[in-house]
Amino acid sequence: MPYAPDTSDLTSDQIALKNEAHRFAAEVLRPASVEIDAMTADDAIAPGSPLWTVFKKAYGAGYHLRGMPPELGGAALGPLESHIVGEEFGWGSAGLAIALSVSAMPFLFAARSGNPDLVRDIVTPFAEDRQGRYIGCWPGTEPNHGSDTIWATGEFARPEIHMDCVARKDGDEWVINGQKSAWVSNGTIATHALLWCGVHPERGMSGNAFIIVPLDLPGVSRGRPTNKAGQRDLNQGEIFFEDVRVPSYYMVVPPEVMPVFHPMLFAATNAGLATAFVGVARAAFEEALAYSEQRVQGGVPIARHQLVHRKLFDMFTRVEAARALSRKASLRLQYGVPSIHYSVAAKVYCTQTAFDVATAAAQLHGGMGLVRGVLVEQLVRDARAAIIEDGENEILALTGARELFSQPLAGSPTNGAMAHAAPEKEAAR
């Protein structure tokens, strides 16, 4: 019996949206992902690669405008609708789902800045793009700073720990120097960066800002695409900046706004990543179910053995729990209530679930689970990368715990104690 996610709590419009996103994931994302997974990192971005077809078809269908305001051509999906599309895209391919989400980031930030010159320079061309020509990235991590960039770690404001890539004001321009890590998603193919860099290094990581940088400017250069084990369909690579100049209005989030803005972004990116990996977990469960019903051992399909039954039920439970938690995190983004602990809980739980379910699914495939080209083998590798992606899960969990225990917990007699425990512990570090 195939697994179909329960849609009894969705409206007919939401079910139609889900079906359409699933069709795109099944017909465009998954076949391209499997093909790119078998290619070298260089071939994956060469002319003729299926990667370019994915961008073209996604932009052609308007999926790049999911988060854009309606007045700029966007669909302005609500959080539940975004969750529905995000799960289906993750089901098709985590790497490509992330490539498409990240691609919109500089343009979304530029749109939200409300600056008419920036809208004219980059938002309108992106909104009108139906070919996948405008591709974004958000370079944050650096060779010497990975977990250091995670919001609200105890080290976040220590002056000696700051980004090495910095922007300096010179008249009406910002001048940028430094390097971003080999992990920047879309790093070697992006046309625009939402660059996360230091402006007040003396304030540590809390002195950072976001600046839009067109990546065809003099002084920008790239490394080679990173050759990695998982999410091979997600291009990644270094970006170097040497005296790169942008107009002052390209600063979309100045350091003064960061304390308010950064937690919101942190919550949104974690919730989004969680959603994609619900899709990965579900894809692995579906593969396990189909294989178990077809593979005969002991005279019957292995699905009829009690132990296998039990394992499949555990996968079902984890997929459903991951969807519920990630949906909760997505919905909280809309309400504007503090969400970091929900978003982080969802990211950590859903990515670990995707890895656990994919690993169990590969085990149920026996030797076939090790064979290149068998989907579960790729899903294990793709999910493994997610445990580090956008924040290593242990570090994220520490951040989530810090947030949770500084929130008032309804009905908890320990509220005050917990709320005060964090700063005291901090002082003791």
Ligand SMILES: Cc1cc2nc3c(=O)[nH]c(=O)nc-3n(C[C@H](O)[C@H](O)[C@H](O)COP(=O)(O)OP(=O)(O)OC[C@H]3O[C@@H](n4cnc5c(N)ncnc54)[C@H](O)[C@@H]3O)c2cc1C
């Ligand atoms: C698939 C993928 C996509 C990514 N996309 C992007 C992107 O688009 N843009 C971008 O900027 N970056 C991106 N990254 C980078 C990602 O955010 C970092 O890899 C991640 O934050 C971890 O940093 P690191 O790899 O430098 O590990 P490190 O920070 O060096 O961590 C190594 C180990 O040390 C531990 N550790 C680190 N600090 C502490 C501490 N203070 N206390 C205790 N233990 C500690 C960690 O838990 C970890 O186990 C991506 C990474 C991946 C894998």
